[in-house]
Amino acid sequence: MVTRDRQRRVTITDVAKHAQVSTTAVSKVLQNAYGVSEAMRAKVRAAIDELGYRPHNAARAMRGRTFTIGVLLPHIRNPFFADILDGLTEEISGSGYQAIMVQSGGRGPAAERRASDALVDRQVDGILWVAPLCSKSQLEKMAGDTPLVVLGRHDRSALYDCVLDDDEIGAALVVEHLIALGHRRIAHITDDVGGRSSVLLQTVRATTYERVMTEHGLAEHIAVAATSYTEEGGYEGTRELLARDPRPTAIFAGADQAAFGALAAIHEAGLTVPGDISVAGYDNARVVGFAHIALTSVDQDGALMGKTAGRLLLERIGGRTSAVRFSVTPTLVPRRSTAPPKTP
Amino acid sequence: MVTRDRQRRVTITDVAKHAQVSTTAVSKVLQNAYGVSEAMRAKVRAAIDELGYRPHNAARAMRGRTFTIGVLLPHIRNPFFADILDGLTEEISGSGYQAIMVQSGGRGPAAERRASDALVDRQVDGILWVAPLCSKSQLEKMAGDTPLVVLGRHDRSALYDCVLDDDEIGAALVVEHLIALGHRRIAHITDDVGGRSSVLLQTVRATTYERVMTEHGLAEHIAVAATSYTEEGGYEGTRELLARDPRPTAIFAGADQAAFGALAAIHEAGLTVPGDISVAGYDNARVVGFAHIALTSVDQDGALMGKTAGRLLLERIGGRTSAVRFSVTPTLVPRRSTAPPKTP
DNA sequence: TAGGCGATGGGTAACGTTCCCCACGGTGGG
């Protein structure tokens, strides 16, 4: 490998020389530390501006802080994650921290592990982990190294904070909405890529679906397609469900993305929404209200969740060691994709 | 701020002690450097495994390399970016490099600047910058610090590589497709958030639209709504276009996301697609084929572009200094959202 | 007036890694 002849960076030493003070003084100004006179502050600030100095992150990292927050996302295809990230960005902007994202999903637990290691190795000051699949003990191990906030997972730990929506309420809202409309043959599309652990939100949604169906005496109509929370998953799952006889009159997809795939499969089968089949999703990503077929969905305020996660992370970085659990209550947003079933 | 009592990391010194060799030797093994016997290699490898050693990234960064590639995306809402990232990830997986993402857009040029600075400050070994808005001189300045590949921008530089699709061909394909169907009043939705520089792909698409219209004697029907490549932008732009009299019979949205917004606005106005109005997008993000209304779009193979960008970046990091420009030829994917206009 | 104290500024040793050197031992050719 050839060494690039990049121009030498401006360092804290250059600033110190230029301002005719010590590097320590410059560092103190940078940290807003105690024991710096106003005159010193001004002098150093001027030198920094004049030279266009920017702190060298790696050097800071060697001393313990990087002013970086790592975000682990399964992937970036789900628009709901963008809402979360917007909230996070809003919260940490102005705090001096910068968020970096890494994709954790798509290639199984080994990839997830690699991605989380990558953030730890890069010495980020805190990690927001969205929908982790790994074990609680692994999360706690990481929390020992780095302040950690977990989003979208139903467990508790004394070592990290949890931000989630109440998926039991959300899923129940959908199923009860469909039942209230008169549906009985209501099917569900779930994600089983990460297994069926009860801490995973997809498991909670699926279990709640089954519970509510049973409570309403509809246990015999329970029909679950276990694919994934993606367009492809929704498409395949729906094809599977449509092949059953009698076919469902409503489909509750565990995520909006899967619901999109469901719409495609239904259309391809020559059926209409909501005429022949009602479809509901979950997440209420901004796009679903804009879609041609406005999708009934469950809103869980991703921006608020992201914002809260950012706040909790900053608190933890600031020294809080007690654990916090923040849960938002989801609401149903009925739109045109759900309607009473045709009388048979 | 409280110092966390995180357990001390395993360092190269620990490995060296455990293997009873020097730190230099361990480093050499890590680098696959010349001058290391097979026995030494094995001994060090064993010690590394036994201790679970992972190199400390910040310390490496101080010496020049981080094994990190930075990706600057305007935002993560556009599913097309996910295709690019998949390609990049595929290419660099196994190379020892890790990609980290930063959002550059959403809050104007200052935010873009902050995001790019963040990556430079974090000493990434190379940067893939998707759809930058800043000036060429700023890009070249960055390229002096860090190997740079720019994706989706119509310029050339001796200092960085360019990956793009031929937007002239792509836009022409759409407009000619609509004209061939019999449309005359074809409108366009463009993005002018980043200004109207001719190096921006949105400008190229808009200019090409006007050129092809003119070439077909349809100059008087040119109608452009300048909003943004988002659902909201497509929605607002379409409302604006629908208010004209006579209203267009076809809308070419410069991006799929905007096309989704257009579909919503058209539906809201009580019109049908493609019955009353044809709609075409650009990017052919995977989701558009799945949507209920399958959208006519332009495919530019984001995965290939991402993969190529990754390759070029690795080459540049490896020492290549000559500039490369890689252009994919887009293809039209006609779907159900475009059809001949109603005879008036 | 001496001693102490608070406020400010600086010297310097780390942090973990790499890489430029140099040392050492063995081998082969003159």
Added chain:
DNA sequence: CCCACCGTGGGGAACGTTACCCATCGCCTA
């Protein structure tokens, strides 16, 4: 037999920043 050379391994400085600790100075109090 001596010297040059090659293959291997190690010593140690350097990267930029921070934080501990000490020095200095001016002022207040006993």
